[in-house]
Amino acid sequence: MFATSPPPPHLPADAALFLDFDGSLVPMAPTPDSIVVPAQLVPLLSELRALLGGAVAIISGREIAVLDHYLRPLQIPCAGAHGAQRRDAKGQQCGDAPGDISAVVEACEQLALAHPTLYVEPKQSGVALHYRRDPSLETLCLRSLQSMLAHRPQWTLLRGKRVLEMLPVGASKGRAIQAFLQEAPFAGRTPFFLGDDSSDESGFAAVLAQRGVAIKVGAGPSAASHRLEGVDAVYHWLQAACTQLRMLSNLRQPAEVQP
C-alpha cells in the first residue's frame, strides 16, 4: 500500500499500542545523540499507559538503556535493538548477544577514523554504522560490514535510514510484538503499531496477522494499512486518542453526587 492509505482510526480502549521511536515520535537528526525529544512525549506516554491499562510499549532500534535515558523518568515496556532486547510489563529484561563482536566495533571505529563523518553506535547486541552526514559512504560501509559478517553466521545486516546495523539473526520488531501479545497487559487487545522505517515492516506484519492496525509514518512503500504524514501528525493522532479515551473513561465513571 502506498501514500493513498487512509489515516488510522481512533484508538479503542482495548488497544495495545506499539510505537517506534526515531522518525515516528522523535524527528530525525544528523546523529543519534543530537535528537530533540518533544517535551510532550513523556506526559503523553504516561497518560496513554493509564488509559490503555498499561498496554503501551516502545519498539525501537535503540537500546533499552538509551530509550530509558530519553524517556526519563518513565520506564515502560520496550523492545530495543530491533527486538534483540525486550523488557516486559513486569520490568524483566531478556536478550543476549550471540557472541563477542568487539572486533567488528573496532573495525567500524577504524573506518570512522578514516572517514570522520561516519558515526559508530555500539550496542550490547550489535553495532550501527551511520553515514547520514555523507551518504556517498553507503557502499563503503555496506562492503565493510558484509565482509565482517561473512564469517559470523549468527549475525545479520539490517538497512535503515542512512544506517547499516548488525544484529543477531532472528531478532525483529515483529517477533518482539508477538512476544508482548502473549503477555498481560497486551494479550487479548487489538494491536496498533506505528513506524517509519523498513525495519518496521515486520512489526506491521505482526499486527496485521492479529487483525490489528499498522500505521506507516511518512512516505515510502509499506504493507501498512494506514498512514500518517510525519512526526507532527503522529502527535496530533495520539493527542486526539487521549482526549477521546479520557472522555470514554469519564463517561464510565459515575459523576460525584454533590451533597
Ligand SMILES: O=P(O)(O)OC[C@H]1O[C@H](O[C@H]2O[C@H](CO)[C@@H](O)[C@H](O)[C@H]2O)[C@H](O)[C@@H](O)[C@@H]1O
Ligand atoms: O526503530 P527506531 O526507533 O526508529 O530506531 C532506528 C534507528 O534510529 C536511530 O538512527 C536513526 O536516527 C538518527 C537520529 O535521528 C539518525 O541520525 C540516523 O541516521 C537514523 O538511522 C538510532 O541511532 C539507531 O540505533 C536505531 O536503530
